Amino acid sequence: MVTEVKRVKLTSSEGTEFQVDRNVAERSVLLKNMLDDVGESDCAIPLPNVTGPILTKVIEYCTHHKDDPPVSHEDEFKKGSEDIDDWDAEFCKVDQGTLFELILSANYLDIKPLLDLTCKTVANMIKGKSPDEIRRTFNIENDFSPAEEEQVKFENDWCEER
Amino acid sequence: MISHHKSHKRKSIDSSLNDNFFKKHKPSNRHPLGIKPWGNYYLDKINNNNDDDINNNINSSRESGLGIISCLTDELILEILEILGLLSTKYLLSIAFTSKIFYCFSTFDELWKKIFIIEKCYNNGGNGNWKWKGNWRLTYLKNNNNHIINDDKNDNNIIISEDINNDNDNIISDDDNNNNNIVINIVNNFYSDILYQPILYQSIRMDNQFISKENIDKCSNLSLDEFNNKYAKPNLPVIITDLVTKWPAYNKWSMKSLEKKYGNIKFRAEAINIKLKEYLKYLQKNLDENPLYLFDKKFGEKCQGILDDFWVPNYFAEDFFNVLDNRPDYRWIIIGPSRSGSTFHKDPNSTSAWNAVIEGSKKWIMFPPDICPPGVFTSPDEAEVTAPFSLMEWYLNYYKETQKLKIKPLEGICRAGEIIFVPNGWWHMVINLEDSIAITQNFVGSHNLLNVLQFLRDKPNQISGFSSESWPNREEIYNSFLEKFQQNYPEVLKELGDKLDDKLDDKLDDKLVENKLNNNNNNKPLIWDKVKCDENETQNSFKFGFFVNEEEQ
Numbered sequence: 001m002v003t004e005v006k007r008v009k010l011t012s013s014e015g016t017e018f019q020v021d022r023n024v025a026e027r028s029v030l031l032k033n034m035l036d037d038v039g040e041s042d043c044a045i046p047l048p049n050v051t052g053p054i055l056t057k058v059i060e061y062c063t064h065h066k067d068d069p070p071v072s073h074e075d076e077f078k079k080g081s082e083d084i085d086d087w088d089a090e091f092c093k094v095d096q097g098t099l100f101e102l103i104l105s106a107n108y109l110d111i112k113p114l115l116d117l118t119c120k121t122v123a124n125m126i127k128g129k130s131p132d133e134i135r136r137t138f139n140i141e142n143d144f145s146p147a148e149e150e151q152v153k154f155e156n157d158w159c160e161e162r
Numbered sequence: 163m164i165s166h167h168k169s170h171k172r173k174s175i176d177s178s179l180n181d182n183f184f185k186k187h188k189p190s191n192r193h194p195l196g197i198k199p200w201g202n203y204y205l206d207k208i209n210n211n212n213d214d215d216i217n218n219n220i221n222s223s224r225e226s227g228l229g230i231i232s233c234l235t236d237e238l239i240l241e242i243l244e245i246l247g248l249l250s251t252k253y254l255l256s257i258a259f260t261s262k263i264f265y266c267f268s269t270f271d272e273l274w275k276k277i278f279i280i281e282k283c284y285n286n287g288g289n290g291n292w293k294w295k296g297n298w299r300l301t302y303l304k305n306n307n308n309h310i311i312n313d314d315k316n317d318n319n320i321i322i323s324e325d326i327n328n329d330n331d332n333i334i335s336d337d338d339n340n341n342n343n344i345v346i347n348i349v350n351n352f353y354s355d356i357l358y359q360p361i362l363y364q365s366i367r368m369d370n371q372f373i374s375k376e377n378i379d380k381c382s383n384l385s386l387d388e389f390n391n392k393y394a395k396p397n398l399p400v401i402i403t404d405l406v407t408k409w410p411a412y413n414k415w416s417m418k419s420l421e422k423k424y425g426n427i428k429f430r431a432e433a434i435n436i437k438l439k440e441y442l443k444y445l446q447k448n449l450d451e452n453p454l455y456l457f458d459k460k461f462g463e464k465c466q467g468i469l470d471d472f473w474v475p476n477y478f479a480e481d482f483f484n485v486l487d488n489r490p491d492y493r494w495i496i497i498g499p500s501r502s503g504s505t506f507h508k509d510p511n512s513t514s515a516w517n518a519v520i521e522g523s524k525k526w527i528m529f530p531p532d533i534c535p536p537g538v539f540t541s542p543d544e545a546e547v548t549a550p551f552s553l554m555e556w557y558l559n560y561y562k563e564t565q566k567l568k569i570k571p572l573e574g575i576c577r578a579g580e581i582i583f584v585p586n587g588w589w590h591m592v593i594n595l596e597d598s599i600a601i602t603q604n605f606v607g608s609h610n611l612l613n614v615l616q617f618l619r620d621k622p623n624q625i626s627g628f629s630s631e632s633w634p635n636r637e638e639i640y641n642s643f644l645e646k647f648q649q650n651y652p653e654v655l656k657e658l659g660d661k662l663d664d665k666l667d668d669k670l671d672d673k674l675v676e677n678k679l680n681n682n683n684n685n686k687p688l689i690w691d692k693v694k695c696d697e698n699e700t701q702n703s704f705k706f707g708f709f710v711n712e713e714e715q
Contacts, residue, residue: 100233126256134260138231140260140264
């Protein structure tokens with residue numbers, strides 16, 4: 001006997017409607033709580049903070065991960081250490097703007113694994129780079145005066161000393 | 163004959179208490195780096211006479227300082243930095259160099275605290291060989307020769323052997339202005355509530371209004387019968403004032419004396435291990451909003467002679483979990499600075515507890531089992547509890563509300579030399595008003611035996627404190643305990659007889675009732691069938707903030 005899969009309607013900020021399976025939507029804790037409260041309903045859930053293209057990506061992620069086990073407390077402590085798997089890595093190969101939009105949306109929708117993944121991607125973009133390279137990657141302006149730069153460098157060195 | 167010292171509402175608490183609460187903090191509103199809270203932004207805007215040029219400057223300094231990352235919230239930026247730091251703190255030092263605002267983020271002490279603790283958690287709390295260096299950032303950096311790099315494909319963490327012979331205290335000079343040893347006054351026009359928060363909390367006083375109410379009974383000369391009739395059986399708290407003063411510990415123990423005797427022994431502070439003498443340094447000099455709390459369950463075994471300095475008061479002599487070979491955790495030494503404490507919780511497994519203050523003082527606020535405190539949210543079966551992590555946050559936001567309730571909480575201050583009885587099932591929250599040393603034990607006596615049995619049987623997923631090696635299947639605990647208990651105290655269950663049936667009625671099968679009736683006259687252990695329990699999805703181990711798994715001590 002085929003279990004009827006429930007569908008859920010979501011509306012992006014531009015008003016575009018998306019239909020997804022309920023279990024996919026529930027990867028978002030925000031949506032899960034809303035759906036639990038609302039129960040059976042034909043209404044679309046408006047997501048004014050999420051644009052269509054970003055919502056598409058988010059749905060793509062949630063669909064791929066729909067059967068993942070639920071997040072537990074212990075995962076909190078594994079954030080730094082686990083490698084990103086291939087599918088996730090490909091998923092994150094997007095322009096910077098999109099990447100940051102994904103972070104904001106994952107945060108808003110409360111999808112912790114996606115948030116961790118995207119944050120880790122940004123961290124990977126920073127790691128190993130010199131301050132100058134980091135600045136160029138993210139368009140950061142160096143506003144230290146030469147004296148201040150000296151101070152910071154001195155402090156860094158002092159910290160690194162035993 | 164009991165004498166009651168029922169405290170009248172005091173108009174003003176010892177001013178010394180309030181002073182002690184803040185003796186380590188020199189409250190000032192200035193963040194050493196010049197960071198301001200967002201509230202100031204609006205004031206500054208007005209003060210600039212709505213000069214658009216200046217205001218645009220303010221807006222753009224965050225943008226230029228963070229680049230494209232400025233589209234994220236401060237919290238998200240800290241998330242990223244935390245992940246970055248867990249890969250290697252070297253990267254945090256690099257990004258600190260990029261701009262002043264990133265410098266502010268990268269030197270945020272709570273960030274380094276989190277990274278430090280998480281890394282220790284990877285190693286079951288660490289080997290405890292680290293030294294406190296005044297703040298978390300320095301502590302991290304000074305305790306690692308290089309930086310631990312965690313993203314090697316080979317998965318070999320390059321862990322530095324910590325130099326235990328290096329005993330000269332490299333504590334940074336006590337320069338008030340240069341407290342964190344960071345470059346000061348570095349930013350103008352940078353507003354961040356989250357980075358400013360530590361300054362904000364430092365200056366919050368533990369107001370008189372929060373501590374002046376004391377309506378928990380205070381007694382001395384209490385007979386065992388009186389205690390049982392007035393407090394144990396009705397399940398009400400009481401503070402007993404003439405007991406702890408008789409313990410050798412009361413006169414012998416102090417921060418100094420404990421350090422002298424046990425300073426090199428490693429203790430457990432929440433999720434990490436630390437030498438007592440280093441913890442005491444931390445206690446003296448830290449600016450944490452939620453200070454690390456030393457809570458050690460193995461102090462009896464680790465510290466020679468310490469158990470001779472106190473005894474379990476006769477009121478609390480019953481200790482039925484004693485029948486178990488692998489009994490759950492039951493006694494702790496608690497040491498913590500002022501401001502530290504525990505948010506609202508119920509003690510595990512429906513046990514009752516006593517908490518004796520040897521030095522210092524604790525403010526207690528308690529709610530009866532059926533009343534959920536304001537600001538605390540639980541799932542229907544209380545498996546999940548959400549409460550503000552910060553104690554002062556709770557006081558600021560919710561205390562006033564409690565005074566307007568129909569059923570008000572019981573409150574009191576337990577001072578040095580006093581001991582409080584915490585009846586099973588009661589919600590309680592504790593904050594140290596001064597740096598404190600205390601001992602606490604949890605126990606099962608006649609007064610709460612039935613509750614404990616019911617808890618073990620019906621909420622096995624919420625059972626905590628039992629080692630998972632010795633007890634891989636929590637559902638067996640109930641049967642094992644009942645069996646052992648029958649062997650050791652057959653009269654007790656018999657005496658409770660009817661009450662037992664009534665109590666356990668909700669979940670009892672008919673078959674079991676029959677069994678009980680048939681077995682009534684012999685002393686054979688009654689093995690209750692496993693009764694199906696409610697479905698609990700989550701496991702809630704007894705934890706505050708950063709407790710990971712106390713079993714892994």
